[in-house]
Amino acid sequence: DIQMTQSPASVSAFVGDGVTMTCRASQDINNHVVWYQQKPGKAPKSLISGASYLQSGVPSRFSGSGSGTDFTLTISSLQPEDSATYYCQQYNGSPRTFGGGTKVEIK
């Protein structure tokens, strides 16, 4: 199985700050990554697919980059509603696998 490793496990920042989190795959997965946002008690919501393509309706402060084994999700100007856990997930191979998540908190 392809392992997805996210870092940091958690990050705390002020409203308006930029926040960056990373996801590393255990093997080359091209750009076959989806980023999800999950709030407590809710199902995940897809933000970005194909490593860098913003899903419809997702604010432009979210952006993704990377290919191969290293991927990044950036929130350019953190908003209170961005407090959540973010997961990366690969779809290059089966089984589809998720990273362990990065929890974003507002200071």
Added chain:
Amino acid sequence: QMQLVQSGAEVKKPGSSVNISCEASGDTFTYRYLHWLRQAPGQAPEWMGWITPFNGYSHNAQKFQDRVTFTRDTPMTTVYMHLSSLRSDDTAMYFCATEDGSNSFDTWGPGTLVTVSS
């Protein structure tokens, strides 16, 4: 706009089985991949497999081997996940989700909590 409606929470004994349903409302998922995932408390989601309602083809993660079965009803409006030989570590929220053209899980059900306890 399609919504997915799942059956209610279940409490099961170790060794027993559970059946969870996922029904589409507002649109049809007949020609889409319908995936099942689960999420144990405090853990990341875990992908279990998929079914295509229009022909009933399915594929599950090897981890679940013969314990999990995906089926659908004839009108192809409801899919089911059957998980057998339940263990305590099967305690989790179980989600159904459709896959969109960009390979992401775009529409999710609200989840069904399964608790396995003696």
